[in-house]
Amino acid sequence: MIKILYVGNYLKSQRNNISSIHVLGDLLSSEGYEMTFTSAQTSKILRLIEMVSDVVKQKDQIDIVIIDTYSTLNFYFALIISQLCRYLKIPYLTNLNGGNMPHRLKNNPYLSSLIFRNSYYNVAPSEYLIKAFKDYGYGRLLYIPNTLKIDHYPFQTRLFDAPRLLWVRSFSKIYNPRMAIEVLKILRETFPTSTLTMVGPDSDGSLKDVKESAKQKNVKVNFTGKLSKQEWTELSKNHNIFINTTNFDNTPVSVIEAMALGLPIVSTDVGGMPHLIDQEIHGLLVPPNNPQAMADAIVRIFKNQELRNFVISNARSRAEQFDWEEVKVKWKVILGERLEIRD
Structure with a gap:
């Protein structure tokens, strides 16, 4: 079986949401791939050092490296690891994350080309990123969506008496969490008993600002902190609208x-x-x-039962397309190609 080194943010703490390396990595492991993960170091410097060390130490044992690639500071981690892989002649593929990636392609064309023009594949979880990369002339692009195990998410019929909003994300400025507070304040003019629960860890200090905003607007918000997937999906039973307030996005698993x-x-x-x-x-x-x-959109959903039922049913069908049983076929194809080339 093919041996894979997965490079990404493997942190497991109250300050970090589960990332691609956790979800995809565990699913690939369940399919029998021999997986090694790096790095779980909290310090960014130590994390990078461990990533480099693991690539070097395992260069003769691994068949391919998967690199989680973001538009933030982690972009430079991907740059360093990808170039190390090139030097050591280890094939790598990038697993693209983050809705702001097109800005990175625009602002750092040379560094981007070093990573993406030399990868075995550039795997994107959305057609949005596929188009952005094509617009900048990149090839070796493959659309493989973010995934979940659909049987872990039972469909539930809900009561629509008053808006009970659910927001799930890390508290970061790019996700614009303060907007959720403003939405709740406006909603209460029509539905005075509207509520809001915000689930997620603090990423950049935004949580403090959001709590202050709620206090100033005199609206009570339920801040849960980070929850496991099982915990927040259980919590979701008491809610009837999911809101996503972000300024930049790709195809977030929480929305799916x-x-x-x-x-x-x-x-x-x-x-x-x-x-x-x-x-x-x-x-x-x-x-x-x-x-x-x-x-206004939330009010519309509440007042238009036909529209509400229509979008709920279609959304469930759409989510089923992201089930691991469907998605894993695409991963097996490209990893199988790599195995054939090696043999």
């Missing part, structure tokens, strides 16, 4: 999970979201930084 659970989605129309959600078919999309538009 909410679609699977039967929560109607109201999201900002950014990044890969319109590739995931067709307007008024799988959910409702609104302009970014527009809490009034999001509140």
